[in-house]
Amino acid sequence: MERMMRTDAEKANGGLLKRRERLHSEVSSILESRILNGELKVGDRLDSESAIANEFGVSTRSVREAIQVLETKGLVRRRHGERTEVVRDDVDGYLETLAVTVRQRFSTDPDYLLQLMGVRRMIEAEVLEMLTDREDPVTPAIEAALADMRTARDEGDFSGFVNADAAFHLALVHATDNQVLQHIYDNLSGLINEVMHISSRVPTKSLDEAYAEHASIFDLIRARDKAGSKALLRAQIDNSADYLRQAIEKSNQKKARKEE
Template identity: 65%
Template sequence: MMTAETSTVPKRDRLHIMVASALEASILSGELKIGDKLDSESAIAKEFGVSTRAVREAIHTLETKGLLLRRHGERTTVVRGDVNEFLDTLAVTVRQRLAAEPEYLQQLMVARRMIETEILEIVCASDAPIAPAVKDNLDRMRRARDETDFSGFVEADAAFHLAIVHSAGNRILSIIYDNFASLISEVIQVTSRVPTKSLDEAYDEHAAIYQMISDHNEIGAKALVRAQIDNSANYLRIAIEKASKGGKT
């Protein structure tokens, strides 16, 4: 038989869910609009008759859904629909983790591979011609190769992959990738040097990817992109190990 004390535990645990549901309903209905500031945690707690701890848990729940954004020293802001701002904050968080844990870069590579390979399903299935920006950046890579312009090649390399993601026309995936594009570009800078790969080989890899996409060969394009990113992840591991031993990347 459940005692009076134990029977109240589930009820207390549900308080933050009740608050989160009420706030979410207000946001989705438009009663709370993008950019609106929530009342203080103590005011919300008083309104719902709950503890400030329950309010904090409710706000955290809605943060993970991308409906609220909480910054230190500021009131919590409604950001529903402002995915770019939410993800920009996420990108800052990733950068902070990178500063403390270089190995976090390898997890970024996993996320990159997931986005870039799965986006090919959309791109290769489309009847529309591949976005001109993809070919434009492939041409930039060719010119940089011919001029032995390493920095120019790396810039075009990153832009090539970015253009493929954008060509899928999925705004959410584009926003996610855009927020991490500078990080990915930095990774390409590092991994392109460890070990040294000729610009001819690097260009041929990208030209093959472009051809597979042009031929709507999803399986082939995915295999090439996956292999390229996996190789980069391995090069990144080598670079991190060298850096940890005091070597130069």
Template identity: 65%
Template sequence: MKASPQSVQRDRLHATVSAALESRILGGELKIGDKLDSESAIAKEFGVSTRAVREAIQTLETKGLVQRRHGDRTTVVREDVGEFLGTLAVSIRQQLFSDPAYLEELMAARRMIETEVLEILCATPGPVAAAVTDALDRMRLARDAGDFSAFVDADAAFHLALVHSARNRILSIVYDNFANLIGEVIQLTSRVPTKSLEAAYDEHAEIYECLRSGDEIGAKSLMRAQIDNSARYLRIAIDKAHEEETGNA
């Protein structure tokens, strides 16, 4: 059954209101505990009916951003995007080991974030953030000691520190959720032969030197290659884990 023009228009209006309010909540303009304006006030602001406002608020409540109470104005119940993305990360984790596309999409998203971060950092004057330098030093020490676990931890810290040093709160929140998920999967690489810690360290050291000298093109090219290589190793590790589970079943 085809929707009426009036129904389509109402859907469009409530989606507009919902998107605007969601942006205010996730952007921090509306904070946890804040009350939304009355439905009539919101309707007047956006030039829509109170019915469209109620539908918009229902959408926000479904997302867990607000809570409606009888006899009271709607309350903001989520402080920022972090909790929402945490829920998303759980959903991705549930599919990661059964659907190769999830791994590929996760690593593609990671690549987009980290190359964008390098562009920001190369355009920003000043030294490389101390946390990035510290993580690279820890990777070197773990390499010299042949400590795979410590190397993996320092590797994850290196990438996380890069993202945080861009000082973009949204990118940091998004990546924090990816980083936790990536860290879990990286541990699987201990199950299969991979490149040496020496080679892995050199990859990161080259990225660091490009960043230090402001070589955006070089840094981004190296980062793309490094993440693509990691994705291949992780795919091998996951496949091996599946083989072991199947063999033990």
């Protein structure tokens, strides 16, 4: 009976913790949006914790946790006895901080790399959606990256090929007019490049096959084949995610053997 009562209490506490986490996440998201859209500018002071709590109908504890999230992202600064100050409202700087946070998570849990592949899949599929609506969807930078892949293939330069592969995908994103999308991808591109190198270590297709796959994507984009280009790109990223998963498993197995 005592164990059952303790379990019920634990469940209740867990529910409260989840609810509080949801509340402070909602508050931090709204305040973050106000900063990034310019409603709150650098040098502005946030309302007092009690005023924010009243505005959102939450506890001051949830507000403090929300502000802590914003401080971790480098958007605000807290000082004892003073109201919280907005110290940065630029999207570029915010994304740089976000990329650092993501990188730190990867260093402790490689499974986050797989989540990055999912983000990449969504971004690049949307990029092709936009590019294939254009009269001339192919840019010189995309052509140059594909040419570099062909040269690396001919020379058997594995590392050069992977770098050109990353440049090809980056050029696709930069061919769009969406600057926010470009900023997001730019700040993640270093991580994406690292992931490409990791996943490419798993013995899979040859450089000839990998180049042919990219050349096909290029041809489909140039032909403005929206469905075909997106399907092939998604399949390519899904395959890379599978290779990455295998690489992570091998790395974990090697660590486990060393610890035995």
